Amino acid sequence: MIMLDLDIPPKLVRLVKATMLNSQCRVKVLGELTSNFGVMQGLKQGDGLAPILFNLALEMVIRGTMVDVDATILQKSQQIIGYADDLNILGRSIPAVKEAFGSLGSAAKKVGLKVNEDKTKLLLQTRKQRNELGQNATFDEYNFEVVKEFTFLGSEVNASNDESSEVRKRISEANRAFFSILPVMKSRNVHRETKLRLYKTLIRTVVSYGSEAWTITTKTMTNRLDSFERKMLRRIYGPVNENGLWRIRSNHELYDLYKEPRLSVHIKLMRLRWAGHVQRMPNTRVPKKALIEQSGGKRPVGRPRLQWEKSVARDAKELLNVKNWKDVSGNREGWKRRIEEARARFGL
Helix, strand or coil: CCHHHHHHHHHHHHHHHHHCCCEECEEEECECCCCCCECCCCCCCCCCCCHHHHHHHHHHHHHHHHHCCCCCCCCCEEEEEEECEEEEEEEHHHHHHHHHHCCCCCCCHHCCCCCCCCCCCEEEEEECCCCCCCCEEEEEEEEEEEEEEEEECCCCEECCCHHHHHHHHHHHHHHHHHHCHHHHCCCCCCCCCHHHHHHHHHHHHHHHHHHHHCCCCCHHHHHHHHHHHHHHHHHHHCCECCCCCECCCCCHHHHHHHHCCCCCHHHHHHHHHHCCCHHHHHCCHHHHHHHHHHCCCCCCCCCCCCCCCHHHHHHHHHHCCCCCCCHHHHHHHHHHHHHHHHHHHCCC
């Protein structure tokens, strides 16, 4: 019914149904297979059709909520965003979140899906309501844990909007990736250029995942990132033998050999590239709306936090010698060329 309601040709619906009808499974326990048993619901993990069919079901659920998916939280009281089976309900208030959750839960039940209570968490990013709900919150028949942070699509979101914890997490994940290939990185049979390529492909990408959205407001965060990279480079390049004595390479010696911008500069250049991409988007795209629209509200007393857009403007002036980055980034090829020139210049 879902596929037909989404105007998928009946022939394709019949073919999919034929692959799913009367499915039989067996389970291996202690080396022995059980007898066959039928599968009446769910999708087979690893099956090529499974993610497509599940996305179709979720698409039907989202349509059933009657929530405007094109508008953003800046324009309305609630918003549903998601990737695959990870859904996130944003709301300006707890009643707005409860309303959207009620619509989502009702629409999910119609297609045979239900909310996983253990995996669903509630996070409050407001000082007024943060301590009102206690440890748990009740939404309809569900009881959800109230948390201070959780991981969404690999990135940590926390109640205080402090990205330093995300930086520490990315470094920890990159360390884990490094130790998973440690025998290769220690091997004398692997060329140094190959090790550098492995670092850039398997380790640097892990530590810089999602960094386009960072602001990097403190020198501590910058130093922590660069210190991590130097640790990797010292493992790759090894020590220096001077007059029969071994010593570790200095920071200057490492970057003379590396000939690439240090990790903190690499992340800033990635952010500039992403900022230019967003700036060239039509105003109807959600990322562009998040950039140009005002969220409203009042800032708390004290020193204001550095905004993402202001950090981009600062980096554009510092790294690209550009003051009006929004105008200059309109030329895609010119913006790309400026970033590549900065990458080459800071890698000297």
